[in-house]
Amino acid sequence: MITKIFTVSNKLGIHARPAGMIVDITGQARSDVSIVFDGSKANAKSILNVMMLAIPAGSEVKFEIDGEDEEIVVQQLEKLFDDHFNEEPC
Amino acid sequence: MTTSTKNPAEYVKKSSDGASRKSPRTVLVGVPSSPGFAMGTVFPIANREFSVVEETLPESRIPAEEQMFLKAVTKTAKEIAQIKEISESRAGVKDSLIFATHLMILQDPGLVNGVLDKIKKKRKNAKWAVHVVFGAYIEKFEKINSPAMRDKAADLRDLYNRLMSAMDDSGPVLEDVADEKGIVLVAHEFVPSFLMTLKPGQVNAIVMDTGGRTSHVAILARALQIPAVGGLRNVAALVKNGDTIIVDGSHGKVIINPNDDDVRKFRERQEIFERQRRELFTMRQLEPMTRDGKYIVLHANIELPTEADKVKDFGATGIGLYRSEFLFLKKDAPTQSEQESAYKHILETMAPYPVVIRTLDAGGDKLVSGISAVNESNPFMGWRSIRVCLDREDVFITQLRALLLANTQGNLRILLPMISSMSELRRAKACIEKARKQLEDEDHKPAVVKVGAMIEVPAAVMIVDKLAKEVDFFSLGTNDLIQFTLAVDRTNELITDMFQPHHPSVLSMIYQTVVAAHREGIPVAVCGEMSADPMSVLLLVGLGVDELSMTPWSVMTTKKIIRSINFEDVRDTALTVLQMDDAEAVNAFLYKKYAQTITELGISSFVGQVEK
Numbered sequence: 001m002i003t004k005i006f007t008v009s010n011k012l013g014i015h016a017r018p019a020g021m022i023v024d025i026t027g028q029a030r031s032d033v034s035i036v037f038d039g040s041k042a043n044a045k046s047i048l049n050v051m052m053l054a055i056p057a058g059s060e061v062k063f064e065i066d067g068e069d070e071e072i073v074v075q076q077l078e079k080l081f082d083d084h085f086n087e088e089p090c
Numbered sequence: 091m092t093t094s095t096k097n098p099a100e101y102v103k104k105s106s107d108g109a110s111r112k113s114p115r116t117v118l119v120g121v122p123s124s125p126g127f128a129m130g131t132v133f134p135i136a137n138r139e140f141s142v143v144e145e146t147l148p149e150s151r152i153p154a155e156e157q158m159f160l161k162a163v164t165k166t167a168k169e170i171a172q173i174k175e176i177s178e179s180r181a182g183v184k185d186s187l188i189f190a191t192h193l194m195i196l197q198d199p200g201l202v203n204g205v206l207d208k209i210k211k212k213r214k215n216a217k218w219a220v221h222v223v224f225g226a227y228i229e230k231f232e233k234i235n236s237p238a239m240r241d242k243a244a245d246l247r248d249l250y251n252r253l254m255s256a257m258d259d260s261g262p263v264l265e266d267v268a269d270e271k272g273i274v275l276v277a278h279e280f281v282p283s284f285l286m287t288l289k290p291g292q293v294n295a296i297v298m299d300t301g302g303r304t305s306h307v308a309i310l311a312r313a314l315q316i317p318a319v320g321g322l323r324n325v326a327a328l329v330k331n332g333d334t335i336i337v338d339g340s341h342g343k344v345i346i347n348p349n350d351d352d353v354r355k356f357r358e359r360q361e362i363f364e365r366q367r368r369e370l371f372t373m374r375q376l377e378p379m380t381r382d383g384k385y386i387v388l389h390a391n392i393e394l395p396t397e398a399d400k401v402k403d404f405g406a407t408g409i410g411l412y413r414s415e416f417l418f419l420k421k422d423a424p425t426q427s428e429q430e431s432a433y434k435h436i437l438e439t440m441a442p443y444p445v446v447i448r449t450l451d452a453g454g455d456k457l458v459s460g461i462s463a464v465n466e467s468n469p470f471m472g473w474r475s476i477r478v479c480l481d482r483e484d485v486f487i488t489q490l491r492a493l494l495l496a497n498t499q500g501n502l503r504i505l506l507p508m509i510s511s512m513s514e515l516r517r518a519k520a521c522i523e524k525a526r527k528q529l530e531d532e533d534h535k536p537a538v539v540k541v542g543a544m545i546e547v548p549a550a551v552m553i554v555d556k557l558a559k560e561v562d563f564f565s566l567g568t569n570d571l572i573q574f575t576l577a578v579d580r581t582n583e584l585i586t587d588m589f590q591p592h593h594p595s596v597l598s599m600i601y602q603t604v605v606a607a608h609r610e611g612i613p614v615a616v617c618g619e620m621s622a623d624p625m626s627v628l629l630l631v632g633l634g635v636d637e638l639s640m641t642p643w644s645v646m647t648t649k650k651i652i653r654s655i656n657f658e659d660v661r662d663t664a665l666t667v668l669q670m671d672d673a674e675a676v677n678a679f680l681y682k683k684y685a686q687t688i689t690e691l692g693i694s695s696f697v698g699q700v701e702k
Contacts, residue, residue, distance in 0.1 A: 015238050016191045016245075023194060046200040047191070048227055054236040 001066040002074050007058070010084035014055040016047075018085040023047045025076045031067025057090040113330050115347050118322050122342035123308035126317030126367075127360035128295035129353070132333040132346075133273035134326065135280075145215040155209050159216040162256035167196050169252060173287065177310075192249060201227065217257055224250040244279055244300070274335050278326040280307045285314065295319075295337035297344055299326050311339075319344050366693065373646045374405025376653065384657035386631055388649060389446070389639035391617055395432045398439040401642050405649060408443040410639020411505070411565070411617040412436055414489065415451050423485060429492035433502075441499035446565065446615070446639075448505040448544065449518075450489055451475045470570075470579070475508035480517050490525035494536035503540040505565050510547040512556060519560070546570035551599045558610040564603055566635070568618030572596050590673035591620050597633065597668055597676070604634040615639055624688045625680045627651050632664025647693045654691055 008014055014022070026033040026044040033044040037059065042049035044063065055061055065073045084090075147155060174189035195201065201223060208219035224246060231243040275293055279300045285307060296311055296318040311318035317339030329335065329346055336345040336356045340363065345352050378388045389410030390401045401409065417424050417432055424432075437445050452474060479486035493504060506518045519541060529536050543550065543557055546567030550557060558564070568591065573579065575595050578588045590596070600616075607614045615637035620626040622644035630638065631652065638648060663683060667676045 012238070013236075016242065017187055020191050020194050027197075043200060046198050047194045048198045048200055051239060051242060052227075052230055052234065054234045054239045056236070 001064060002070045003062060003064050004074050004077070005060050005062050006077065006081040007060055008055055009057070009081065009089050010087040011057055011090040012087065013057040013059070014050065014053070014061075016051060018080075018087070019047050019050040021080055021085055022050055022077070025073060025080065029065070029067065029069055029073045031065050031070045031073055033066075033073060034064040036062040036064065112347055113328060113333055115345065115349055115352070116328055118325055118328075118344050118346070120319045120323070120325075120342045120344070121321035122339055123320040124296075124311035124316060124318035125340040125363075126295070126315065127340070127356065127363050128274065128317045128337045129348075129356055129360075130272050130274040130294040130335065130337075132276050132329045132331060132335050134329055134331050135275055135277040142217050142221045143215070144218045147213045147215060149213070152210060152213060155216040155219075156206065158257055159205055159209065159220065159253075162216070162220075162253050163196055163202070165256045166249065166252045167193060169256075170196070176287070188245065192245060195246070195249060217254065220250065220253050220257070224253075247279075248284075274337055276326055276329050276335070285310045285316075288314075290314075295335075295339065297322060297325055297335065297337055299323055366691075370646045370650060370693070373649045373653075374403070376405075376649065378649045378652045380631070380652055380655050380657040380660075382656045382658055384631070386635075386652050387613075387615075387637040388645050388652075389444075389615070389617075389637055390642040390645060391639050392436070392642070395435045397642070398436040398445075401440070402443075404642040404645045406642060406645045409436060409440055409445040409447075410615055410637060412445065412447045413451065414447055414449060418450060418452065423488075426488050426492045426495075429489060430496045433493055433496035434498065437496055437499055437502055441501050444501050444503055446503045446505050446542070446617075447493060448507050448565075449476070449493075450479055450485065451507040452478050470573070476506055476514055476518060477508070480514065480521075483521065486518075486521055487525050487528075490522055491529060494522075494525055494529055494539065495534065497537045497539055500537040502537075503542060503563065505542045505544055507544040507567070508546060508570075509543040509557065510549040512553065512560070515543055515557060515560060545599075545603050546574070548575050548599065551602055554603050555606040555609065558606045558612060561612065563613050563615065564607050565615045565617050565639075566600060566603060568596075568600075568616055568620040571599060571618075575599055591623070591626055592629065592667075592676040592680070593673045594668065594670055594676065597629065597664075600630070600635070601633050601664075601668060608634065613637055622648060624651055624691075624693070625677070625684065628655060628660045628680065628684055629664055629667070631655070631657065632660035632662075633668075634661075634664075650691055650693060651688070654687065 010018065012018075022035075023045060029045075034041050035044040035050060035053065036042075037053045037055050040053060041064075042053060044050060053061075063074070063077060065077075067073075170189050170192050174186055174193070177186040177189060204223040205216070205219045208214045208222060209216055212219075214222075228243050228246050228250070231246060232240060234240055271292055272294055273292070274295045274297060276297045278298065280296065280298055285296070293316060296307070296316055298307070298318075298320050299322055300320060308318060308320060317337050319337055319339055319342050321342075322344065325344065325346075333347055336348050336352060338344070338356075338359070345356075348356065377385065379385050387408070388406055389408045390397075390404065390406035391411040391413075392398055392401065392409055393413055395412075398409065398412075414429075414433075417429060433447060436447070473481070479489075490504075493502060496502070504522065506515065509515050509518070522539075522541060526536050540562035542563035542565055543561045544565050544567050545551060545554065545557075547570070551571075554564075572589060572591055572593070576588060576590065576593055578585055578590075604614050613636040614634070616630050616635050617639040621630060621638035622640040624647075627638065627648055628651070640648060663680070667679055670676050670679065
């Protein structure tokens with residue numbers, strides 16, 4: 001299992017569109033992916049769960065990825081966060 | 091057990107039993123959601139109540155219920171995909187992202203499995219299962235302490251209604267409104283997909299109890315240019331079918347059953363608004379010239395190559411800033427030919443108008459993977475922009491080669507960002523020459539290209555007379571210049587009020603740049619947010635700036651401002667405020683002198699109110 005912490009660096013935080021981009025990655029992964037924020041842990045393959053965390057800009061979120069393609073998933077997520085979800089950074 | 095749920099989106103016309111007795115005149119103030127004025131007949135859209143009965147099913151019926159739910163999901167997904175397509179063609183891809191989210195929610199494992207579990211394990215009927223599972227999610231979203239996420243509850247209700255009616259097999263949702271014309275829709279809440287199914291010209295305005303300026307309905311209404319007022323709390327309960335209603339989407343006001351005086355005032359305002367809007371559109375034909383004949387070049391800033399296609403429609407005569415780093419954000423580093431075709435698209439679309447392309451401005455707040463350094467303690471003053479390019483000559487030369495090759499029309503201007511010393515400028519120019527030499531050795535004949543420096547570091551202003559001798563133009567990056575001059579991080583919420591574009595030190599920097607440039611006979615452009623603010627436009631023109639570049643939409647309003655002023659007058663104003671000692675004094679002076687004029691231009695619905 002890989003555990004990785006990312007910082008949310010787009011201005012609007014994880015609203016609907018970034019949540020969709022995360023699920024685009026996790027939904028196709030063979031690994032189990034969880035997202036942990038502010039003490040709550042959720043299935044990162046569910047856009048509703050990810051949106052419900054209402055993660056604001058500047059927060060740190062933890063991902064737990066467990067499975068055969070965990071390395072690839074973590075790389076894809078890393079790129080997504082590094083690119084601020086292709087949005088205006090904060 | 092039977093549960094009634096009040097839900098929007100199942101748009102049933104309210105019964106007209108109240109129509110004979112009109113509601114009294116009522117004025118309500120809400121949130122201006124989409125500008126414009128309209129009057130029309132109220133078409134209330136009531137929330138249909140679904141009756142959902144809880145049943146526990148015999149084993150034999152379970153597969154059928156399961157199928158019913160899955161079919162409803164497929165049907166709804168098709169419906170949304172269709173609306174998405176209509177919406178993309180009418181409002182653009184960006185404003186249609188909401189429907190992609192809807193599609194994703196429909197595939198959410200928690201949601202779908204939740205419903206299927208209720209059917210299979212608890213042996214419940216499909217409608218009840220959908221009702222309970224959606225109900226729980228909606229409730230959770232409504233409790234979230236973030237307005238943007240709370241808005242998502244409306245999206246879930248939209249999906250709930252679509253699924254329910256799909257299982258009801260009750261045809262398309264919007265038949266009731268299809269034949270109406272000139273109506274004002276009033277509801278407790280609207281869902282985005284509903285708006286997209288309206289025919290153009292069918293609805294005069296939209297009025298709702300809920301929603302703010304940033305809700306999806308508001309964004310879509312603005313894209314469709316339908317006046318809208320949200321946040322009215324109880325308007326849906328107050329109106330009756332057939333009531334007359336006046337909607338002022340610019341100020342967020344509605345009047346139910348107005349009196350003669352209201353109607354007269356409304357007609358006056360509507361006439362003015364419509365005239366101003368028409369005038370704004372005719373602006374694109376007119377020259378951006380002050381009343382005493384000073385010509386100001388108006389350019390557009392773009393971030394995507396495809397935006398170039400629309401720029402001329404807004405009356406811009408060139409691109410003042412194309413930020414090339416957006417190409418780099420997508421992939422690790424675009425190849426030379428990928429870059430060349432992106433640049434070529436812009437340059438050929440705009441020819442013969444000039445196009446300013448800024449070389450890679452990575453770092454600071456714009457990180458590019460594979461190129462940017464990580465974890466700098468002070469990224470805005472760190473390894474960024476031209477500094478990265480000069481260190482990573484391979485990346486820089488590739489970009490320069492692509493730029494020179496794309497310049498088949500000869501209208502390219504290369505802009506070097508973040509220049510802070512002569513040696514940086516000379517090294518960057520040497521790279522351009524190196525790229526040109528390489529291409530010539532490969533039997534290409536790159537056209538001559540103008541090279542400019544971005545003035546955004548105070549150090550550059552201090553040596554601006556020297557820089558002016560070695561470039562073809564200056565472009566003032568006001569956002570960074572203000573940030574560095576005032577030592578105010580514009581992303582720090584604690585000091586946002588200190589980010590003062592009209593601080594005398596900033597104005598003085600701009601003025602010095604203009605003076606040095608004009609001494610050498612080169613033009614100065616401003617491509618930051620300042621060039622779209624009405625008061626700043628007056629100041630910048632007065633200070634002698636030759637070109638303003640802004641988002642395409644702002645070009646028309648800025649042109650209108652420029653055509654209403656005398657250069658001599660704003661020149662005097664600029665020279666007067668240069669003598670002032672703080673931003674408050676400058677702003678107060680500008681307000682006193684020009685607020686009236688700008689208000690009278692009637693562009694407040696487009697540029698916002700004039701602030702004191």
